[in-house]
Amino acid sequence: MAVPVIMPRQGQSVESCILGQWYKEVGEEVSEGDILFSYETDKASFEEEAKESGILLATFFEEGDEIPVLENVAVIGKAGESFEEFKAGVTTSAETPEEEVVEEAPKVIEFEMEETSSNARIRISPLAKKMAQSMGINIQTVKGSGPHGRIIAQDIEQASKSVETPAPVAAAPAAVPTPKATPAAKAAPAPVVLEVGDDYDVKAIPNIRKLIATAMHQSLQNSAQLTHHMSADARQLMKLRKKFKKQLADGEIKQNVTINDLVCFAVIRALEKFPQVNTQYYGDQMKWFKKVHLGLAVDTERGLMVPALKNADDLSITGLSSQLKQLSTDARNGNVNPDLLNPAAASFTVSNLGNYGVEMFTPVINLPQTAILGVCTIVPRPKEIEEGVYGFVPMMGLSLTYDHQALDGGEATLFLAEIKNQIENLIV
């Protein structure tokens, strides 16, 4: 039977060899041990001896050809035997395809993106720090996207863009605390004491504090805010309050309608007349709301929270009162829907410090909203009641902070006057 002569493999790394010279011609008789041909690898030259005796029936390659190792080069057999089946390419390789390696489930490396409350240090790369300095960016307001929340160059680039156009900042998640609604979150955790001095302790800043800090600072940095103060005659409010109190006592209503509820009701009415204030400002565009989503600043043990009451303009005074009550209770208990804590959820915010006796303040806008109303305490002020007759009238202080980028002073003043008007002439 005819046998093929293969190109030997000279070493593991050799893939092919070059045929040097044929020492036998087709048809010639060969004996075992005769040199058939020479060939060379890139490292050395070799000679191939015949391993069988017989007739050289066929050769498949010319001198100088590059031949893959283990390929059939020639056939030796008896005269007349067939050799076609040995021709290069006809025979199938005996090599079995490599089994596909089943990969083990890759190990997932999780990244601790949030800083722990005990770690107050800002991680920032040297490059990012240098960039922040040269671009005038306060790194306190930048959230890092690098490993361990490290602020890296791309974060500063991002922050620098938002200084030019505030839109991305408004969209940034850092603007308002979004704590997870877990029971454990209800109580404020005792701050970790980092260092005890002779007459002071250094304590870690809790996460919510950092988030508030970031949001507040960013607000002041990324908007042109200023505050107008005005007072409203509170007699109508107090009358209504008295009336609802009586109704509650008589069991006519279930809801304790507070002064704050009434102010909010008046504010909603004013917003309906001044849609340009019921807006969010995004630099090159403004979002005009068709409904009033009222943000209510709530002081909780864990810090300031501002949940939004959606579609507040649909509510009656008792409905409004009930919902605001529910919302503030939820916020204090830490189980408010986090979506409602997003500053973009509200179209306008009311912050009431009247209970604390504050007579005037400058609330900070909850960006991207365009304005916020600060409600102050009621103080008796002298007022001309009729011509020539003066008396003391309970007056409520109103402080409207607005973003001068979005609103002009005239509009803001007119809006504030409208609130005053609504309060003084409130009909519920």
Next chain:
Amino acid sequence: MPKVQYINPDDVRKPGQIEFKPIPVNQYSKTVEEEKENFSNEDLVRIYHDMVVIREFETMLNLIKTQGVYNGVEYNHPGPAHLSIGQEAAAVGMAYTLGVEDFIFGSHRSHGEILAKGLSAIDKLTDEQLIEIMDTHFDGITAAPVKAGHKGTTKELAIKFLVYGTLAEVFARATGFNKGLGGSMHAFFTPFGVYPNNAIVGGSGDIAVGAALYKKANRKEGIVVANIGDASMACGPVWEGLAFASMDQFTELWEGDMKGGLPLIVNIMNNQYGMGGQTCGETMGYDVAARIGAGVNRDQMHAERVDGYNPLAVIDAYKRKKKILEEKRGPVLLDVLTYRYSGHSPSDASSYRSKEEVEAWEAQDSIIWFGKELVKAGVATEAELEAIKTGTTDLITSSMKLAIDDEISPLMDVKTQPNLIGEMMFSNQSIDKMEDRPVEVNHPMEENPRVKSLKTKERFMFDANGKPFSKIKTYGLKDGLFEAIVDRFYKDPTLIAYGEENRDWGGAFAVYRGLTEALPYNRLFNSPIAEAAIIGTAIGYAMCGGRVIPEIMYCDFLGRCGDEVFNQLPKWQAMSGNVLKMPVVIRVSVGSKYGAQHSQDWTALAAHIPGLKVVFPVSPYDAKGLMNTALQGTDPVIFFESQRLYDIGEQFHEGGVPEGYYEIPFGEPDVKKEGKDVTILTIGATLYRALDAAKTLEEKYNLSAEVIDSRCMVPFNYEPVIESIKKTGRIIISGDASARGSFLRDMASNITELAFDYLDAPPVVVGSRNWITPAYELEDVFFPQADWIIDAIHTKMLPLEGHVCKSDFTEAEQLDRNARGI
């Protein structure tokens, strides 16, 4: 094994026995009277004189070290002083017959040999030659102090010059023979045939063999003497040197006038102690050190023990042994028995030997005895001998006064020139050939089969369509190395190359294929498997003025020549005060696939040692260009090559590898791929994995990586890397070395310091694990992979969207690995 040597099983399997010839011990028995026919009175007195000079020189140092004063002159010498008081006859006997062209190499205890050989040379040199030597050494700076006010003959001046130059060197003065950079244990003066003495025990045992090889391979006059101690006969490199020196091929394979043994005398200065260890009876087993010759070769190295307490006995031996060397029947082993009265060093309390023993030897003191013999034979009177002693005391005293005078003999001025020593580390010259004479080759270069076959190769890896050529058609990295090396063989007649399997095999990785045909044995040969000797002999060869390429096959074998690579090769240019050049290019192949002892990247070891240039090209263009630069230079180069890449084609240099000669300057990293978001700096073959990583980063994460090939480690220009970081702000440093203590870490540290303000993340090192290199099948968990680089970027620099890590680069893991030491 060359094919011409047929190992006949019938012969080698025959029974028989080895016969040893008797080894003579102290056979010399002539008296001075009998020797008068061979020596003039003057000669005999000079022998006495030279011994007295050595004795007084060493006594002076001993007094300074132990009492702080000599002959009323106070001085504090804080440095070493390994003295040879008692060994003077051995030194003078050794040097007496040697010509100026004969070289001696020594040990830490070689002051006596320096003086003996120097005095011998001064006697043989003409006044004109002596004046030229004194005037040209450092432009006459060493000679100036003794020349001032000298009255007397030129030879007397030369003797003052010898004593002063040596002493100033011992005292670290800039006017010393080696600018004070060699010191007591390394002082030497080549114009008198005094070659480096060596503070490492047995250090000259292989270096001297290389000097003998230089003499032989370049047909230079003279012999070489290796003065090493009896205790150094325990050192591996000494045995390796003996094996190298006694190779059969010198007589069996080297042809024509090259046939014959090395002109080498291994001269055991047998003072019978190694520090405090007694070599006969305690720390060695040879009994008589000359016995060693019997085990080395058929000639038993013509070994003999000689009485080193009689200078005439030593001279007699040298006369006979020099004849053997002239007949090309070397090497020779001499066991010169002697004794030192002084301790190993001044701190030696001689607790290991009895007072009686020292006194018994002092009673037979060679100088006293020889003086008496001279008087007895009527050669000199006692008064004449006394005058020699007085004159010598004056000589040593005046030399000492000059050498300790800070005005006349200042220390090297490192205060106003703080980089002076730094400038001595490299000679940094560019020299085509170390000597101008025709090269010895077997045929014109263009007739060489390898050179011819390279003409048909593709010098760029890809065809016009970007398809790679087949491996066998491609001009590979090994071809680049070959072209540079063969070119230098046809330029520099002194260039030789050797190592394991360098000749017929063509080098284990086929770099030298074709060289066997081109070169005679004396330019390319197989060495014994003795890395210490391969490098040690190369050092000796270069010291004498030759250029050499020793090859140690695997990087892992660096440990086998640790002293030679780390302690000898890098030191001699600076320690000689730049008298010596060291054009040695060590080829070191970094392996893979062969497991824990054949796959290590030890580049950091070489880069750590000051005085070595370290390169690691990974493309054919770089390999040829950097090898050309290495071979054009005069400094020691550790030339790393990767076994993964011998076949790789050129894929970076436009137009492929040039056919002509070109150099690539050392120290310039090369940007192999430009990018803007992250820099990847690599050492060695990891370049190609970094390029794979760059591809994935671009395609999957839209991150553009700049890939820089370091190409060199010493020297290294960081500027291009910093420029890259200014663009990218991030850098990964990757290579195949185990990360801990690697050069990658050194780079990371330098980059942090140099580019801190531009960094958006710490430089991250992606090296191999701190394990044994596992089998090829498991290598992917050991050597850095493309994935690792991406994982490291994701974990430590810039989280990549959607990326899932396969390897762990977290800080917790890093802390843990370090804490566990793995």
